Amino acid sequence: MSDPVATRITPGLDGAPTDVDLVVIGLGITGVGVALDAVTRGLSVLAVDAHDLAFGTSRWSSKMVHGGLRYLAQGQVGVARESAVERGILMEVTAPHLTHAMPMVVPLSSSVSRVQERLTHAGLLAGDGLRRSAGTEEETLPRPRRLTTTELMAMAPPLRSAGLRGGLLSWDGRLEDDARLVTTIARTAASYGAHVRTRARVLGATGTSVELRDELSGATHSVTARAVVNATGVWAGELVDEVSLRPSRGTHLVLRQETLPGLAVSVFAPIPGSTSRFVLVLPQPDGTIYVGLTDEAADGPVPDVPEPTEPEIGFLLDVVSAAFERQLRREDVVGAYAGLRPLLDTPSDDPDGAATTADLSRRHAVLTSRTGVVTVVGGKLTTYRQMAQDAVDAAVDGSGLAAGPCRTRDLPILGAATRTALAALEQPARLVRRYGTDAELVLESARRVTGLSDEELLAPVAPTVPVTLAELVFGVTHEGAADVDDLLDRRTRVGLVPADRPLAVPAAERALALAGRAVRHG
Numbered sequence: 134m135s136d137p138v139a140t141r142i143t144p145g146l147d148g149a150p151t152d153v154d155l156v157v158i159g160l161g162i163t164g165v166g167v168a169l170d171a172v173t174r175g176l177s178v179l180a181v182d183a184h185d186l187a188f189g190t191s192r193w194s195s196k197m198v199h200g201g202l203r204y205l206a207q208g209q210v211g212v213a214r215e216s217a218v219e220r221g222i223l224m225e226v227t228a229p230h231l232t233h234a235m236p237m238v239v240p241l242s243s244s245v246s247r248v249q250e251r252l253t254h255a256g257l258l259a260g261d262g263l264r265r266s267a268g269t270e271e272e273t274l275p276r277p278r279r280l281t282t283t284e285l286m287a288m289a290p291p292l293r294s295a296g297l298r299g300g301l302l303s304w305d306g307r308l309e310d311d312a313r314l315v316t317t318i319a320r321t322a323a324s325y326g327a328h329v330r331t332r333a334r335v336l337g338a339t340g341t342s343v344e345l346r347d348e349l350s351g352a353t354h355s356v357t358a359r360a361v362v363n364a365t366g367v368w369a370g371e372l373v374d375e376v377s378l379r380p381s382r383g384t385h386l387v388l389r390q391e392t393l394p395g396l397a398v399s400v401f402a403p404i405p406g407s408t409s410r411f412v413l414v415l416p417q418p419d420g421t422i423y424v425g426l427t428d429e430a431a432d433g434p435v436p437d438v439p440e441p442t443e444p445e446i447g448f449l450l451d452v453v454s455a456a457f458e459r460q461l462r463r464e465d466v467v468g469a470y471a472g473l474r475p476l477l478d479t480p481s482d483d484p485d486g487a488a489t490t491a492d493l494s495r496r497h498a499v500l501t502s503r504t505g506v507v508t509v510v511g512g513k514l515t516t517y518r519q520m521a522q523d524a525v526d527a528a529v530d531g532s533g534l535a536a537g538p539c540r541t542r543d544l545p546i547l548g549a550a551t552r553t554a555l556a557a558l559e560q561p562a563r564l565v566r567r568y569g570t571d572a573e574l575v576l577e578s579a580r581r582v583t584g585l586s587d588e589e590l591l592a593p594v595a596p597t598v599p600v601t602l603a604e605l606v607f608g609v610t611h612e613g614a615a616d617v618d619d620l621l622d623r624r625t626r627v628g629l630v631p632a633d634r635p636l637a638v639p640a641a642e643r644a645l646a647l648a649g650r651a652v653r654h655g
Contacts, residue, residue, distance in 0.1 A: 193472025230569025340505015
């Protein structure tokens with residue numbers, strides 16, 4: 134019940150191929166999508182990242198699979214339509230185990246005018262029209278409807294009740310975890326034969342060659358390729374200087390569930406003065422709540438890990454506090470994170486060039502450099518599959534590679550199954566939620582590697598940390614985790630709450646020690 138050693142994700146470049154059809158640079162959601170698309174077309178693939186899976190923007194999202202309602206409000210109909218189509222594919226084909234229907238409410242408080250109410254309601258109905266046109270079943274995402282004040286308060290008891298005249302209920306998609314989606318797609322690509330290597334930094338690239346450095350050993354590694362895809366997101370311009378980006382920073386806060394007790398739905402709190410922008414309050418299955426998000430220009434050098442600003446944190450707290458009975462304070466924030474969106478810098482229609490990053494299109498672009506490197510930028514997590522397909526199409530067309538048709542539209546990733554089949558699984562609920570039908574593989578491989586009892590493998594590693602030792606061991610043996618940071622910040626998301634992180638470090642170190650022999654000796 135274990136993956137062959139040859140298909141595992143591997144830190145470093147020891148034994149990596151030196152001649153392949155396609156090199157993919159970047160192991161965020163788009164890069165792993167490109168690797169899976171290419172390898173399932175019959176191409177030999179080497180996919181690399183200087184750091185780790187989901188090290189960049191892909192782990193800093195709202196953990197949503199959304200249908201593009203905001204883009205529809207901005208007149209970006211094509212982007213909204215593409216989002217709705219890709220959301221349906223993710224929820225019904227690619228990853229039903231990692232996606233869930235998310236009920237979300239817009240409270241109609243006294244600060245929401247009747248005009249805003251009508252516009253919002255019309256937008257939700259238009260969004261449902263997109264859902265239907267995309268072919269997504271109503272069983273997957275039900276239709277929107279109005280709520281009475283009583284219904285709304287039953288779903289979201291912490292809301293401010295004074296002045297409420299009911300609410301609007303709609304549905305969108307929620308991810309179990311964005312980094313887990315990236316990791317599972319990478320595992321899937323590896324299972325089809327792609328070489329997936331972390332800690333492999335690109336020193337230079339053309340359309341037919343890549344120079345790499347093993348960040349573990351320092352050794353350099355030259356690779357000949359028929360095509361090269363740059364999927365490095367906000368760092369794309371550092372690899373190909375013809376690419377110009379205007380990164381946008383999206384900041385989220387992390388609260389404990391008890392801060393807003395009883396909240397059973399996501400709340401979209403209207404931003405004063407806007408008819409199409411909201412602050413999202415998103416309950417998570419691990420006992421936390423995410424609050425986001427901002428859309429601010431991020432000028433200057435691109436950091437490895439972006440940092441939220443205090444003004445952004447204050448803005449989010451103020452908007453949410455206006456919608457809830459309790460006034461949220463800075464000390465309620467147990468974590469905060471920020472991600473940079475790799476938006477393509479396009480000429481502004483504003484004669485003063487004053488367009489904000491919120492106005493830039495989220496449409497993705499595929500560009501080919503003078504040396505033949507194919508770069509894919511823009512877009513968003515929900516549309517990663519279409520972005521990957523377009524990038525591989527361009528790489529194949531430009532290089533003359535013989536490749537089969539794209540298969541990913543109908544290709545489930547590892548662990549996927551119908552929702553009926555997933556509901557029938559008898560493995561621990563947390564493992565099923567995060568690994569689907571691979572839940573038994575996670576537990577069985579941990580038993581075999583460690584010799585420990587199920588009770589020890591499945592116990593939460595700390596009172597506020599539901600992560601289990603079985604997950605951490607699997608992160609090393611099957612998902613290429615090389616150190617504590619990989620395990621706590623990306624294979625699991627303990628690091629989103631800094632106070633929880635030291636509580637989980639001993640378990641992560643134990644998993645690395647227990648699994649080390651298995652990894653070294655296969």
